[in-house]
Amino acid sequence: MIVTRVLSIFFFVVAIGLSVVLYNNIKFKIDEDKRIERQENLVINKLEMIRDAEIAYLAANGRYTGSFDTLISFIDTGSIYITQRTEDIKMLEYGAEEVTVTIDTIGKVSVKDSVFVVREPMTCLASGTVQELDIKAGDVVKRGEKVATILSDKGKTIKLRAPYNATIESIPVKEGQQVAANDALAKLSYKRITDISKLEFIPESKNNAKFELFASKVSKGNVVVNVFEAKDTQPVNPVRRKTNNPLRVGSRTEVSVTGNWE
Numbered sequence: 154m155i156v157t158r159v160l161s162i163f164f165f166v167v168a169i170g171l172s173v174v175l176y177n178n179i180k181f182k183i184d185e186d187k188r189i190e191r192q193e194n195l196v197i198n199k200l201e202m203i204r205d206a207e208i209a210y211l212a213a214n215g216r217y218t219g220s221f222d223t224l225i226s227f228i229d230t231g232s233i234y235i236t237q238r239t240e241d242i243k244m245l246e247y248g249a250e251e252v253t254v255t256i257d258t259i260g261k262v263s264v265k266d267s268v269f270v271v272r273e274p275m276t277c278l279a280s281g282t283v284q285e286l287d288i289k290a291g292d293v294v295k296r297g298e299k300v301a302t303i304l305s306d307k308g309k310t311i312k313l314r315a316p317y318n319a320t321i322e323s324i325p326v327k328e329g330q331q332v333a334a335n336d337a338l339a340k341l342s343y344k345r346i347t348d349i350s351k352l353e354f355i356p357e358s359k360n361n362a363k364f365e366l367f368a369s370k371v372s373k374g375n376v377v378v379n380v381f382e383a384k385d386t387q388p389v390n391p392v393r394r395k396t397n398n399p400l401r402v403g404s405r406t407e408v409s410v411t412g413n414w415e
Contacts, residue, residue: 189390196389199352201402203364203366204412207383211379217381219367232262233267240253272322272340273341275337276337280305280331282304284310286326293321294320313338320343322342325337325338364386367381379408383403386399388400
């Protein structure tokens with residue numbers, strides 16, 4: 154009787170111990186997957202910025218660059234031209250058409266302000282009347298900060314808050330103005346990266362590892378084309394390390410600006 158009781162207690166304790174171990178293993182796997190996903194999203198965000206900078210550099214210089222120093226300097230001080238395309242269609246005999254395409258340069262903008270600044274509207278959540286505006290153009294707001302109050306058509310008071318840290322570029326509405334749902338209340342902007350000089354560094358790398366950047370020209374048939382590739386040199390995902398398939402954008406051999414996550 155005593156032996157049976159002792160064995161029952163023993164197996165009960167073992168079962169609890171195994172349950173705890175199993176729970177911890179599952180939790181560790183879930184936490185690790187979340188960590189890898191978060192880290193890879195940060196890397197992808199950087200690779201997308203490198204791609205956009207390379208595309209702008211190609212437009213301005215007719216080639217890609219394999220130097221981060223050159224690319225960062227271009228982002229910091231370079232400009233890209235704004236062009237306007239027009240077509241003039243002239244009817245010829247027998248119904249044929251002659252199309253003349255004209256491309257005019259109408260101005261230029263800095264790379265830093267065009268490629269590395271995101272501009273998005275902040276919209277009204279419901280139709281109603283703007284009661285209060287707590288912002289003005291040029292203000293810097295923090296995520297969650299109240300920017301306006303709207304009295305909806307149903308008599309409900311709605312407080313609008315900034316969705317992220319941003320700068321108020323413009324405000325197309327005034328206090329007392331009637332607005333509809335999804336109307337733009339303000340135009341927000343934020344920098345994709347706060348320090349351009351950090352563009353070449355892999356996010357949250359413990360040893361300040363850098364992306365690998367390559368640019369060259371390759372022959373495709375009888376045509377010489379520009380190519381570039383930016384690659385993560387320290388994949389956090391063990392599957393990517395094992396298969397030698399790090400996150401990358403572009404290609405060393407093909408005319409491509411896509412990433413291998415797309």
